[in-house]
Amino acid sequence: MMYEFKVSDLAEEFGVHRNTIRNWINAGTLSAKEGPGRKYLMKFHDYQKLCEKFGREPHVGPANNVSPKALGALEVTDVAPMEINGLKSQIALDPAWADSCMTCGTCASACPISGVDGLDPRKIVRMAVLGMDEELVASNWPWKCTMCGKCEESCPANIQIIALMRKIRGLRKRALVPGPIHKGVSMCLERGNNLGIPKDDFVFLCEDLGQELAEDCCPGFKTPIDVHGARVLVTVNSKEPFGEPDDMKWWWKIFYAAGESFTISSENWEGVNWGLFSGDDEAMKTVVGRIVDNMRRLNCKVLLLPE
Amino acid sequence: MSVFDLLLEYIKEGKIQLNKEVHKMAVAYHDPCNYGRKSLKAFGQAYFEEGREITKACCDDFRELYPNRKGAYCCGAGGGAWAMPFSAERVFYGRIKARQISESGAQLVIAPCHNCRDQLMKSLNKEYDLNIEVKYIWELVADSLIMPNKQ
Structure with missing residues (x-):
């Protein structure tokens, strides 16, 4: 005080x-x-x-x-006041937020995890305009946030809270990104999908599943891998071939019924772009670029990202 | 093209036939943040009505969760939270979604997003004793299909 x-x-x-x-x-x-x-x-x-x-x-x-x-006894536990050092925040996207955010707290009311770790979106925005970059990057709160956008939707001053949250995530050292998110990004850059499934295994699995589908309800069905000139290119969420392979058949069954011409690429078929969550723009761009390459290589008209 | 555009194209152009008898239970539709609010911000277009149209083409007893569309609550697992090591917070986050679902009386919840489906089916359903079934929107369509006769 x-x-x-x-x-x-x-x-x-x-x-x-x-x-x-x-x-x-x-x-x-x-x-x-x-x-x-x-x-x-x-x-x-x-x-x-x-x-x-x-x-x-x-x-x-x-x-x-x-x-x-x-008043009364001398305050022995006086908390040291925070020094505002005048350094520009790398995180606050717009210095005008210091004024335009009225600290009304509507965002904090909208957020389902306000209060977790003693933080909420209003405090995060205020910490950013005060230049508390280090504290923000070290905090796990921006990773517990699901970037759902309820806060931003309710904000009367149009503060870009989601972009702020993603910026904070992006500034954390990659080795300290919680969970497998960054490992997935590196794996995808290295081997073409977040879980590192080898090409041969993937193609074999798809063909096998296609055969099952043909026997089950779609006579004559064959999984179209790398078919040039198919209309629709379909990407795959790597968790499916990894853990829930049968789930891939639902789309195939619909395509079969609709008489659609579709294909799946044998390489770089990953449809989940975890750079979006880890705040890694460069990785995101590379992964998107590969999908664009597949579209050109296979000469497809429509891209479907069922993620 | 989004999953909604393609499924609607098949339904509207009569390329697929659907049987409403398969899903006679009460069905609720969950708005994923990324296809709604965030799509609106990023691309100027939100998918709110499309998912409902597809769901209604497969079932008769359709329920809304309130609030919905732009004001919808996140399932709690978005933004990579499903993969994050903060599961207590993730389940706490989902308490609002769980309450909405039980208030709607739905026995089947449709999720058009992988993250939402996993959180609803594998986590919230158990943590909050919802006793529901959860399907992807394309799973709902695939299960409702009347298969054409071709060889």
Whole structure:
């Protein structure tokens, strides 16, 4: 808690000359610093100590930002005030947010995890405009947020909270990204899908499943891998060939019934782009680029991303 | 093309025939954040009505979850949260969705998104004793198909 004073007022209060107060400040015996409007700021704790030394009651008024409740014993657990260092935040996308965010808290009311870890979207925005970049990047809260956009939807000032959240995620060291998200991104860049399924295994699995489907309800069905000139190129969520292969058949059954000409690429078929979640724009671009390459290579007209 | 555009194309052009008798239970449609709110922000187009149209083409007893569309609540597993090591928070997040579902009286919930489906089916259903079935929207369509006779 800070105590705000004018040199002249403090001089009068303690019965000394204005220059005496200035001398104390300059010599460091009174630890205060310049504040706005020719006023000075000192810790309320220091003000209380000064009063005690002079045998006076601390002065509490509407202008000095101190509640009467704070009076009494010297506050030994005074929390150090945060220094605003004037550095520009790398995270706050627009410095005008300091003004345009009215701290109304509508975002915090809309957010289903407000209060988790003592944080909410309003506080995150405020931390960003105050330049608390390090704290934000170290916090796990932006990763518990699902970037659902309820906050942004409700914001009367149009603060881009989701872009902010993604920016915070993107600034974290890649090795410290929680969970398998970044590992999936690296794996995808290296082997073409998030789970590193080899090409031969994938093609074999698809053909096998196609045969099952043909026997089950779609006579004559064959899984179309790398078919040039098919109308629809379909991407695959790697969790399906990895753990729930039968789930791929639903789309195939619909295509069969509709008489659609579709195909699946044998390489770079991953449809899940985890760069979106880890805040990794470069990786995202590479993965999208590969899908575009597949579209060109196989000369398809329509791209379906069932993710 | 989104999953909605393609499925609607098949339905509207009569390329597929659907049997409503397969799903006679109460069915609710869940709005995924990415196809709704976020698609609107990113591309200027949201898919709110398309998913409902497809679902209604497969079942008669259609239920809304409130609030929905632009104001819909996230399932709790978006933004990569399904894969994140913060499962207690993820389940806590989903409490609102779980309440909406039980208030709707739905026995089947349709999720057009992989993340939402996994959270609803594998997590919320058990954590909140919802006793529901969850299907992808294309799973609903595939299960409703009247297969053409061809060889």
